[in-house]
Amino acid sequence: MSKHEKTEQFTLTRRKLISRFGALSGILLAGCDTQFYKPPINRGGLIGIADTLTMASQRMLMSNQQLVQEHDVSEITKHFPVWNQSDPEDEEYQRLKAGNYVEWRLPITGLVNNPIYLFLLKT
Amino acid sequence: MLEPNKSWIHRHTANARICHWIMAVSVFYLLYSGIMIFLHFPELYWGKVGFQGYPAIFKLEDWGISWERAEELGDRRWGRNYHYTFAWVFVINGLIYLIWNSWQKSFYRKMLPTKQELSIAHLKSEVKRHAKFRAAKGSAAAKYNILQKLTYLFVMFVLFPFMIISGFAQMPAFTAISPELIDLFGGRQTARTLHVVCSLILVLFVVVHLLQMVVAGALNQLRGMIIGKYEIAQESNEVAQ
DSSP states (O other), X not given: OHHHHHHHHHHHHHHHHHHHHHHHHHHHXXXXXXXTTSOSSOOOHHHHHHHHHHHHHHHHHHTTSOXXXXXXXXXXXSOOOOOSOSSOOOHHHHHHHHTTTTTOEEEXXXXXXXXXXXXXXXX | OOOOOEEEEEOSOHHHHHHHHHXXXXXXXXHHHHHHHHHTSOEEOOSSOOOTTSOOSEEGGGXXXXXXXXXXXXXXXXXXXXXXXXXXXHHHHHHHHHHHHHHSTHHHHHHSXXXXXXXXHHHHHHHHHHHTTOOOXXXXXXXXXXXXXXXXXXXXXXXXXXXXXXXXXXXXXXXXXXXXXXXXXXXXXXXXXXXXXXXHHHHHHHHHHHHHHHHTTHHHHHHHHHTOEEEEEOOHHHHHO
């Protein structure tokens, strides 16, 4: 009885080992087969190698992960930096600004089920 | 006075020499490309928020280079490409060095400070010798002195890992999978600032490293690091022993 148990244990561990090895080689093969781990353009040379390493390691670490750091609602920034231009001379923008943006609309159109126009609520 | 006797030793292993020069090249490119990236955004902030106009703790503008001028001087695209490339070279080369030298016992023999070396009296005499710019002679010149050992260990196991971690903390994608890392620094801007501060400490190390090389004999030191042969000038009293 005890001998039988022992053999069973042995087969189980070996099976585990084999399946693990299989899974590992599967991951490695997938890396070779698909374009998933490779940069879209190979720039060649040392930079090309570094590109591939960066892309592959990022994909390996970050696939099936959240894309950005999650923040609490209370952490929404109070700073809204403006790059290059804070008051464009554009005619339409100036007209909307003069009307305190009441007429401003954000169109949600195209390949959507419910095309709508969003507007700012008066506060 | 007697002409000091000279003997030759094998100073650095082939692995140490090759890794040293690959590291020297990659550190040069990392610094150069790092400066190029920094110039494209020449301000440093503390905390989570940072943008042009936000209170900065360092502004290149205060040092006579305007934002526009710095942007012209810098090249973020070139800089990022080379920063990533040589970061890989640096990390792979560093790992080869560490694994090889951990396997070879020479690492412990050369780098690990002994109890006698860590005594206050010995430390004092070594600091004095360094302050007078006097090179070690005889058998003492054949091995690293205590300040050298401590500096190398500090650079390898404190500054280099810190550069890598604070570099990772600036990667938006990496902080997405490991927000703990960015919380550890208290924000990406802090990580960026500390990355720059640490790089300045490394520049200081390189300057002192080169100065020490000149003090100890530039030709001999360079030869030791290129072909491995190193000349030991023996003191006259040691010859008598």
